[in-house]
Amino acid sequence: MLTNELTTYEYWDLKKVAIPSRSHLYQLEPVGLRTPMVESLTGYIERLAEAHCVPPEVLISRTITPLLKQIFLKSRTSRDLRSLFDRATAINGTGDIAIDLVQALQNLTLIEDLHLLTLLFWAEVIPTRNLFRTQSAWCALCYEEWRLTKQVIYKPLIWNINSVKACHLHKIYLCFQCPHCQQEFPLLSWRSQPGYCSKCGGWLGMKLAAKSSSEYMDCLTVSQEELQWQTWIVEVIGELISSTLSFNFPPAKEEIAKSLSLVIDIVTDGNVAEFARLMEIPKNTLWMWQTGKALPVLDMLLKICYCLEISLLDLLKPEQLAAKSFKKISHKTIRRSAAQRVSPKLFEANQVQDALLAILESNNEPPPTMEEVATSLGYNRRTIFRHFPDLCRAISAKYLSYGKACHKEKIQQSCREVKQIVLKLHHQGEYPSEARVSEIMAHPGYLRYKQVRAALNETRREIGV
Ligand SMILES: [Zn+2]
């Protein structure tokens, strides 16, 4: 029979094959996820922009902001975009802007867990006041090392946290000023790129050869005492930001109140006033924290933890804390950080006011920065500002306008210099090429300003070359 000879062929499955969804942007892996050196979200945006060969401004305005829900970005004008750049620290923070950015970037890259590049997980327990610095900070030796060993150049989240002032790996202070243009620059700017100054484009790593000799290095060296304190800070904050997996849920703010009650019970038998004295914290403030009516800022949590020789993680896990054994602490034996050992000076308002007025009236050049004024008076800049905001603003404005005037003067000086060089070269029968002129100039970098270039071109035109 013919039918017996029929063969059954493999048949086509006409069902649609499931193709995993494509990401709109590259699936760029964040650096150091779940480690103390995890990348920051602002740094991730910069690297993402770099991977697509566009500046952050373009990536943010064309691709990211259309996905943002925040009201302040609804109209998406350039002014709104500027406000996002101005609030860049919030992108790494604990609020709505961070949530919004994380969501948008996860949708675009299909990378999960981008919230770990921010402090969102700790939103309930870490208040944002004074948490982040608004300017960029970096370890010049980390950058250089990564460049030499061909590792990814990125911005760790921990470098943004105000309490972190040093790199524990290289035992030097973090840098805030570009070594080329001496300027500070914001966390995220229109054209920023990890490892480079967003004002002048200079490389921010420090040549390792220069490490032993340079003057720059001198001001980055951390004292032994400060180093011990900073190493501890980096350790406990690093442990905290890499430990999300050890929590089933983000810790609630009640945990802090519970832990504080617990340590007050153990250390001073429940005596709040005594504990406050021991920690050098106003009693009412401590009471607010202990009853959960207010939350201590990160610096305060660090101070308490350091004195009690426990970690931040202990404080957020009351059950872990309860199992710990505490040494008997007294005023004599308590461990105090380098920062705390300096006893605070009583604020002499009249004296400070007189000093500020004298600085404003003085014609000394260059006028001091507010930071320098604060150091010379021996008070914290913020304390002085709290008492005399207008005087402080006036002193800063004086410094800034002096800086601008100097800059203008230097440009004019360079214009005059360029003119003389062109004429001299022409006189010697040599063509005044830009390269030749810049060789002779005292500060060839000024050739990048359009006024100086205009002076070059104009003089060449005048002599007909
Ligand atoms: Zn370092």
Ligand SMILES: [Zn+2]
């Ligand atoms: Zn620079």
